[in-house]
Amino acid sequence: MSNEPTYTTFVGELRLVTAPLAQMLSATKAHLDSKQSAGQGLLIFEDATGQQTDFNFQGTLQDVLARALPAQPEAAQPEPRRSGPGRPKLGVVSREVSLLPRHWEWLEGQPSGASAALRRLIDEARKQTQAQGGISRQRMEAAGRFMTAMAGNLPQFEEASRALYAGDTAALARQIQAWPDSIQTHLLYLLEPPFAQQP
DSSP: OOSSOEEEEEETTEEEEEEEHHHHHHHHHHHHHTTTTTTSOEEEEETTTTEEOOOOOOSOHHHHHHHHSOOOOSSOOOOOOOOSSSOGGGTOOOOOOOOOHHHHHHHHTSTTOHHHHHHHHHHHHHHHHHHTTOOOHHHHHHHHHHHHHHHTTSTTHHHHHHHHHHTOHHHHHHHTTTSOHHHHHHHHHHTOSSSOOOO
């Protein structure tokens, strides 16, 4: 997935578009204006969360975009200089962390210091998750919301849900084989990695 958040429009069981917000709105507005969507339900999902979202498509495309897109600041203001801990030039940000006394004791005993030890532990955990081909909790929940909305009445839904939340991607792929192609493809897209399927 790109760094820019994407949205997906479904018309019935057919995926119309997966794209950043402005592109998705343009494609969806063009579809609605073409009168091809008569009698078919239209659902829009925010891909990062799997939540359904609504937009007002009344008026021109410019009207739709003006309502949906955040207003651009008139002039970029320089960020105020921060004083205090952290190394902004290196991308280091200071934030508060709450730990139990035994955690602080252990951290204080690390030769490289508490901050370096925490960074190292986080990097090791991230590498381990990637090596296992694991699905992040956020992706799993987004996929679950999408799956409930689009496939809640489809065969094998319960089995597919169990496989999803167990992190068993092979079983999930087997359970959804009879589902409409667009729903299968988008569900796997929401879970990448490990599927790495682009829309």
